[in-house]
Amino acid sequence: MDKIISIDSITKSFGGIKAVDNVSFFVKNGEIKALIGPNGAGKTTLFNIITKLYTKDSGSISFMGNSIEKYKSYELIKLGMSRTFQNIQLINDLNVLENVMLGYHINMKSNVLDAFLSLPKNKKYEKEAEKTSYYILRFLKIDNIEKKYPNEIPFGYKRLVEIARALVSKPKLLLLDEPAAGLNESETNRLLKTIFRIWEQGVSILLIEHDMNLVMNCSHSVVVMDEGRKIAEGPPSYIQNNDEVKRAYFGK
């Protein structure tokens, strides 16, 4: 099983426009794959189809060799797939640590009765979730903000908390939707290192990104989309000199 995820002929229309048009590619196990393309190319839509927040019109997706057809969106994280959002989805009523603990929800086996009566099982899993989440914050070097609320931390940190929440469930595939958007240069460099460190843990990564520097520096392979279609795929060096890609970005 050398493919962690395989995307086959995915198509999705909104009204008249084909947001994703017959797109196929796969991510190899242990690979960092970048998904790039101009605004409105359909990248986020594809993420939403992969994570089943949108239903596709046609095509199929298999994750670790199995079709994900029969799974619901909320079951995918259990299979080992987690994601971040382009427009940050932190919960303002929860502090940073609690936001990360939210990502550990499915790893906790305490039921509602345990919770209502605050039984030992509930406490045990709360402790475990706290410990694991704190560990992830430390791994990302942001444990100093664990008690802060999302509206009290700088934007760059929010992106990292969003990643921490996706990491805490120990995914096999991590889907990052524009993690560098809005970051300054030093924050982007820090993110680059972070992505490598996550990858070193054995996590395969599919990364949507506009920052070409980041993409060219960290990905093993790049897929380019434009107006819903896949227009090129290959190693970064190849993509950089591809005429079709240049036309998509600069030709209009």
Place this chain on the structure above:
Amino acid sequence: MSQKIFLLILFVVIMVFGFFVKNPFILNMMSLAALSVIVVTGLNLLLGFAGQISLGHAGFVAMGAYISAVFSVKFNINPWVAIVLAVFITSLFGAVIGYPTLKLKSHYLAMATLAIGEIIHSVVNNYVDLTGGPQGLTGIPMLSFFGFSFDSEIKFYIFVWTLTFLLILMSINLVNSRFGRAYKAIKSKENAAYAFGINVHFYKVFIFTVSVFYASLAGALYAFYLGFISPSSFGLIQSIDYVVMVVIGGMGSFFGVFFTSVILTILPNILTSLEDYWPIANGLLLILAMMFMPNGLKGLFKWIK
């Protein structure tokens, strides 16, 4: 200060108050306030934490009250058994009706729950053979516990307030668990919640059922406490009152909601001469709260973590 310690202090204060105040009128009012607190605590879980509205909760209070009272009066079932059955049946009903209803969002959900409350109300009003119709149902026996009868105001006061605090404690526990985090996610970032592995619809139906459980339990106790129930206590106005108590108390603030429901239950009982104007005052209060304190009394209790 932690929520649980504050809750404990509040409990002691309420108990001490009960022992020192001999006036049965005041005790009676406070016991009724406790029943409101129970309903509103449940509604706070649904509305304040999970962000789902119900404009029909008086209907579930009515079901708890009428089912238990009818079981007891017409079928001679032991009051405690009747209460348990009524709460069980009403909660089950809440789960079944909640399943399709909670697929709706915001004002559609508001309309649907309003309709459910109105339907329950009109069934109670029209099914005269069992419910007594608009005239109400009398002769509901007094509760007793192994020969210990709740025959004085203070006895019921202690019982109902103890129960109320236990129910608040359970709610606090729930909110401080993984489920509490899940509901906060559902409330503010519903789509993302799926990605965290939360079965959003199931969670909504569950918390709705819990709030129906709280409402029906309060309703059943109300019936056996007063010994008489009539449909006029369970109409749309009451449903709106509950929502007002949650909103003014501050969505998701257990203590804000606590004090608001106590005060808003007691005030109309004291200002009886203003009875006719109460719904208007309540409506005004809601509008003013929305305009000038969108977070209700939440801010007052910020220091309790």
